[in-house]
Amino acid sequence: MYATAAEQGGAGWHAKLQLGFRKGQGRTILAERLRRGPLTVQRALYPEHDLCHVYLLHPPGGVAGGDQLNINVSVRKDASALITTPGATKFYRSAGPMAAQRQSLEVTGGSLEWLPQENILFPGAEAELSTIVHLDGNAVFIGWEINCLGRPVIDEQFDYGSASFSFSLIRNQLPVLHERMVIDGIAGLSGSACLRGWPVVGSLYATTSDARLLDTIRKTISDDHQHEMGITLVDGLLVARYLGDSVASARYLFTEIWKMLRPALLQRPPCTPRIWNT
Secondary structure, rough: OOOOOOHHOOOOOOOEEEEEHHHHHHHOOEEEEEEEEEEEOOOOEOOOOOOEEEEEOOOOOOOOOOOEEEEEEEEOOOOEEEEEEEOEEEOOOOOOOEEEEEEEEEEOOEEEEEEOOEEEEOOOOEEEEEEEEEEEEEEEEEEEEEEEOEEHHOOOOOOOOOEEEEEEEEEEEEEEEEEEEEEEHHHHHHHOOOOOOOOEEEEEEEEEEEOOHHHHHHHOHHHEEEEEEEEEEEEEEEEEEEEEEEHHHHHHHHHHHHHHHHHHHHOOOOOOHHHOOO
């Protein structure tokens, strides 16, 4: 059991989830699962026999002002895990307090696929989302984040509120990428140096130095989506960017890129999580 927000003095949910994966007998096992507050996971699934699939759950159904969610994941040597969510994470309008979701992902000689479904930020949300990835040795990482500011399907804009997004990737204690974006109401959406009026922004990251793979991915993206995507390869990290007006389009493009990355980086065919089809 966990305390309610009211029992915490109205400060919002304070939740922490710690997951540890290690190589067992013939497959990766979820060896560590510690939780506090409304963050949990379903039982580990094995559609690929050895690689561990896990679905993150947040029972309250959304993140409100004052909520503090911390997710820590550790993948040890030779272990392989894929983590996703059953649906979008919603950040609701705040009366003032900041909501934060902080994710620390550590991969030591194994592989982690971090593939959450989108974050939806309602107008008036005050949100901080941060992810830091620590890689050691020959660790492999493929991950993405898709953020939808407002609800464009009903012509609702993120015209007030603020959002801070940050991502860092560090390999062998040396920084590979640090980035941060701050959106403050409608002004943060409209400028040419901001989002140029588009409500959906996403980034996909993958550890590779294969320029041929980059070329293949670029050639595969259809002309219909070229204006929405940008892909680079620098310092052993492939980064794909989406900027547009459709969560479905961002999810489709990132999934197609992931399907091309997986055989090259993990020597595995694509295995789409079943929860995405529900």
